Amino acid sequence: MNEGHETAQKSAIEKAPYMRFLGASMHHALVTTLRRKRTILAGVIALLPVVIPLLLTVFTEGAFGQEGNKLFVMLVEDIYVKALLPLLAMFFGTMLIGEDVESQTIPYLLTRPFPRSALVLGRFAAYMIIATALVLPGIFLTFAACTALGSFSFSPANLRLMLHYDGALIMGLMGYGAFCMWLGAFFKRPIIVGVTTLFGWQRLAFFVPGLIDFFTIEKYVTALLPPLAEARETPTLRTALAEFQKQQFLIGAAKSVAALCIITAAMIAITVFVVRWREYSQAKAMES
């Protein structure tokens, strides 16, 4: 029986091209993700920063009223890059494999005649489509809302600035998404590990002296951000004894892109490896 099944699987794999498997996996992940109400919640969260400049145009004048540029940069760099990117990646990334693991439906999925790598890659592609579709309109609307404030307009230079941020955010989504997908595939409680790593470790590594911050994704995403007139903040750590200034080791944009691509590829490869080798079936699942 088993022999016959394996033979059929092999022949199915041989007959169907790899891209078809990938497409099917992506479509399945897309549809299942879009059916979740939490996707709407994630979309609302991703669009929330747009409300800030809108409220500022109505309710305040003066300092912020004249600083559309400053506000846009602040919203993208502080809210999107530092908070929303890891949050969305955790939201969707851990779900890609983790949801099936948690609901114990992954054994059924893995019995399908699919290459495991196509399954993982297809899901990752679906994540990228959804996350990008949520973030990019948010960035554009934030940009447009900031132009309603002073000293910021729909000029080619400002549009280039927005596109630059879009590129950096897509790269960030890629890195964070691959990492979170691995978390979902590997850990039993991926959200806890994700929060600890992305919001705990990354923050801590940013302040610890030395090269430890190279072991964070944020380091590479931040390096991709457009250099603006505003000075990049120098991280300072206030302690009971004194205030230390951390020496920053800067990294170029090309190296950051390469690093993010390597991280993504490595994480996808590890996830494929984990999905291939990890024993997901449990007695409870089998019973059910």
Next chain:
Amino acid sequence: MRRTRGRKSHRERRTILVLAAIVCVLAVAVLWARSRDPEALRPPPRPPEMQARTAAPENAYHVLGEALYLLPAENPMPKKYPVPGRPGLEAFYSTEVNSIARELDIWAPDDGPEVAAYLEQCQPAIEKAKQALACPYFLIPQEAGQAKRAIGDPAFTTLLHASCRHAWEIRNDKQTALDLFFDAVRLCRLLRQDGAANELSWIQSKEQNLWRQLADYVKETGDPAILNHALDRLMELEEPPPLDWNLILDAEWRSEWEYLERMRAQGSLQGPATLANVLRMRHERRMIRSIINKGGIWTQTLSLPYPRFEEALGGNPGGPLAAAKDYGGCESVWYRLWEAKLGQTCCAAMQRQLLLLALLELHRLDKGQYPEALAGAAAGRLEMLPVDPFTEEQFQYNPLTPERLLVSPGPKTYPRSLFRPDLNWRAEIVNGVVGIQTTPKED
């Protein structure tokens, strides 16, 4: 089976539609925000020709700014003086209210060397400030910020007033004192060209103090030469042109805006309070401007002579009286405009009374008594007698009661009576001095 599939496909469509709807709503909000005038809550900028005037070197603001730098950095240090009646005991000198030293914030007697030395040190600044009197206008730049306080506030008028008093009362140099006095009056009139109604009240009260001072000097001096000198200067001094109410409204708005910005920068005003204030300012000014500009009726009303202005004040139900009550009470712009109008009229009445008072005193010194009619004093000196701006008739003249020699009944309605209707308000001008009396109303 078909139903289940249909429901399932509906769910992902629902997600897409909900998210698309949110994006559309936000996009509409963005379009609305972009279509709004970002400067709508801000005070209107000055017209280009006014901005050019503001930046021009003929603007007295720049000259006064230079004069400010010539003032001494510090007041004299207080030193101990012997306590009268207690030999061997010394203490810091305590100045009296209305003394010259207190006006200059110096802890010394008016005739002390500190006051004289300080005024001597201020001489270059005073001379520079006098150059501003030759300037055709005074306009505070909108970006002036804190500097506005120093220059816009009547600091130099205070200095000129103190110098005038020192020259008259201590040095007995009355000619110089009178020159300084009239320089101070002219400076007041120059400063009020930019004035927001609020600052205008300050400047007008300063001018009223100056006229009160001159009234005392005119009454106490028995020197015809000094009186003649004062009379000549009074006749030379032209009455200021009527105030531009649109300009005042804009200046008032700017002044309040700067105040709010300052408060917010200091952290003493939070967002909602700022918004409430800004919206109130905008609404009130729009409302007032619409009333003022409505057929030009109110523009004319505000520039009317005081008796007709008062008639319009009480006669129109939608006019300033109702608006002052409805919009913020004492904080209302209407109320401030009304006070500014009253202040301007009081200053005019005081100036005219002092002109007549100088003539009457000269007549008394010459003939030994006051003339029977005002025309007798003005004969050969004035072509026509100045009239009371509050009644547009001649001032009440009482030669038999010198303490009420010249009387103007003042306004029929005093602005503060709006908020204290339980009191009878009376603000008459007697011998060049405004006196406000309040008595409880009898039910």
